[in-house]
Amino acid sequence: MQRIMRQINALPWGLLLLFEFAALVALLLAIALMLIAQSRSLPNAAIGDGSKRIALSFDDAPRGPGAFLDVDVRPQLLNAALNRAGVKQAVFFTNPGRIDASNQAEQQLRDYVHSGHVLANHTATHPVLSDISADRFLADIDQAQTWLKPEKGYRPWFRFPQLDEGGKNTVKRDAVREGLKSRGLRNGYVTADGWDWYLESLTIRAQKSGKAINQSALRDLYVETHVLSANFADRLARRALNRAPAHMLLLHETDLAALYVEDLVKALRADGWTIITADEAYADPMGELPAPVIADANGTLIQMISWDKGVKGPRWFERNEVSVMKRLFNERVLRVP
Numbered sequence: 001m002q003r004i005m006r007q008i009n010a011l012p013w014g015l016l017l018l019f020e021f022a023a024l025v026a027l028l029l030a031i032a033l034m035l036i037a038q039s040r041s042l043p044n045a046a047i048g049d050g051s052k053r054i055a056l057s058f059d060d061a062p063r064g065p066g067a068f069l070d071v072d073v074r075p076q077l078l079n080a081a082l083n084r085a086g087v088k089q090a091v092f093f094t095n096p097g098r099i100d101a102s103n104q105a106e107q108q109l110r111d112y113v114h115s116g117h118v119l120a121n122h123t124a125t126h127p128v129l130s131d132i133s134a135d136r137f138l139a140d141i142d143q144a145q146t147w148l149k150p151e152k153g154y155r156p157w158f159r160f161p162q163l164d165e166g167g168k169n170t171v172k173r174d175a176v177r178e179g180l181k182s183r184g185l186r187n188g189y190v191t192a193d194g195w196d197w198y199l200e201s202l203t204i205r206a207q208k209s210g211k212a213i214n215q216s217a218l219r220d221l222y223v224e225t226h227v228l229s230a231n232f233a234d235r236l237a238r239r240a241l242n243r244a245p246a247h248m249l250l251l252h253e254t255d256l257a258a259l260y261v262e263d264l265v266k267a268l269r270a271d272g273w274t275i276i277t278a279d280e281a282y283a284d285p286m287g288e289l290p291a292p293v294i295a296d297a298n299g300t301l302i303q304m305i306s307w308d309k310g311v312k313g314p315r316w317f318e319r320n321e322v323s324v325m326k327r328l329f330n331e332r333v334l335r336v337p
């Protein structure tokens with residue numbers, strides 16, 4: 001050992017520095033190679049930036065009465081809640097055919113825009129495509145455009161009522177897809193759906209029949225179900241697309257949204273989600289993919305793509321099911337604390 005030390009000591013300083021420099025370069029090279037190897041061995045799930053990003057959308061504005069709130073007060077509460085939660089830009093898929101002199105809907109929609117949110121087309125009167133002809137459906141879309149297009153905050157996006165794109169009637173489905181294209185409208189698809197409309201209808205029914213509703217349990221069920229739906233959609237999307245896309249969550253302009261959306265946003269953030277704008281969500285390349293060709297085109301875009309591709313693993317969120325949601329509602333919300 002001493003002899004080695006003597007030999008090293010005998011080396012000129014310049015040579016020693018050169019050795020050290022070479023060792024440092026070798027170390028850095030090794031680290032770089034290790035990182036490259038690691039990134040190559042990462043599963044597809046981590047492709048992209050690995051983050052969870054989601055935007056919020058609210059359908060059916062202005063929507064009919066819910067269980068708790070005055071319909072003229074509800075939009076103000078929802079708008080204020082989104083502001084408090086720091087949601088910069090949600091999208092409201094509107095039904096302008098429901099605006100009339102008896103309500104304050106027009107002003108309320110403009111108030112959303114004033115807060116930074118945007119408006120898009122959900123037909124004028126909310127017909128379901130499977131129930132009517134493609135021509136009547138497109139006429140209803142045009143009627144909505146007449147009000148929407150001059151509005152500040154208008155976006156050329158269209159969302160199918162009940163996400164019904166014509167079901168098994170592919171001729172009708174394709175006619176409407178062509179009609180949208182010729183109008184410069186793109187599909188305002190959703191990727192995550194927690195069935196808030198069904199939770200709302202269970203709540204209204206319980207309220208009407210005089211059952212005791214545990215509101216904090218209702219809030220928890222609403223929040224939890226939507227966080228689960230977002231995570232389900234994200235896992236499915238990573239399997240289907242080999243990357244982490246920007247998501248769009250389906251919500252409706254309900255009493256539950258006005259009362260609980262702030263808690264939902266908090267819970268999503270605590271779970272690692274970033275709330276993005278609707279513009280950011282619809283800039284995702286997923287929207288440019290050829291429209292899914294599955295015969296029964298009804299559901300979230302992620303589900304449709306997954307069915308098209310035959311993606312392995314569950315393709316249906318377990319709470320998008322009447323019996324499951326009813327059981328959870330009865331067990332948790334109707335139980336007296």
Ligand SMILES: [Zn+2]
Pocket residue numbers: 059060122126160161162
């Ligand atoms: Zn709707």
